[in-house]
Structure formats: structure tokens, C-alpha cells
Amino acid sequence: MATHAHHHHEHHGHDLADAAQKALTAAGEQWTDMRADIFAVLATFDKPASAYDIADLVSQKRGKRVAPNSVYRILDLFVSNNLASRVESANAYLANAHPGCLHDCIFLICDTCGSATHIDDDSLTGNVRKAAEAAGFHAVRPVVEVRGTCADCD
Known part of the structure; x- marks a missing residue:
């Protein structure tokens, strides 16, 4: 399978949080302490992490319970602003290591280890977008998921 080679600047640690904050504020949204905590944990x-996993860790960090519903709302905001991706089949999320670069999602999901x-x-x-349009469907953002076994588990 040929993937288009283009170079991303992969952010990590504080650099990733800074890039996420810049992307969110550039979109006209606020970078609140709660959003920062949720992104840091994610x-x-x-x-892929569930909203419940994230809520548990943010609750521990903050010393008070954070409701999963609040986490879901913030994760949805992150997905719509390209700070995170949602793995649809697992109802789980991953931080986007290159928030400034927008692509449709293709995930290779290992059924053995969960990566x-x-x-x-x-x-x-x-x-995929062209096929959807030919069928009279306007695709907002295609997500392609391929389930199988990764090289480490094979």
C-alpha cells in the first residue's frame, strides 16, 4: 500500500501541548485548565483511550471527580479541531501528534494488543470521498479502520 510521503513535525511532551493549545486558540476556542488537563492525560x-480512562486519571490529578460526560464534550471539541482522533470502533481517542496537519483518518487496529x-x-x-460524492453523499471526514494483527503480535 502506498502512502503519500509528506513530512509532519511530530510533537511530543510539552511541545505537543503547546501545539495543541495554539491550534485550539487559533480556532477561536479557549484553552482552559480542564482542557489542558484532559489533553495532557490523553x-x-x-x-486509544476511553473517556472513562481519561476521566479517572484527570480526577486523580485534580483530586476531585471529573464526569466522563464532561470529558466526552472536550474530546469532541478536540476531534473537531484536529487535536485528537476518534477510533470509532473502540469509542476511544488518541492525541494527534501533528495538530496543524489535517488528514482523513486511517487506523490499523490490532485485535490482539489494542494498538x-x-x-x-x-x-x-x-x-473514499469521491465514491461518497458519486453516491450523493457529502462526507464530512472519512474514517477508515482496518482490524487485524500488528507486526509485534503476528
């Missing part, structure tokens, strides 16, 4: 996961690798292939997702 960014620690190397596998989700995000790849970019603009020609593939472009064809």
Missing part, C-alpha cells in the same frame, strides 16, 4: 496514552496506528494516504481517502 497524550500519555500510546493506545492503533494512524497512517495517512490521501489518495485512498480521496477515493
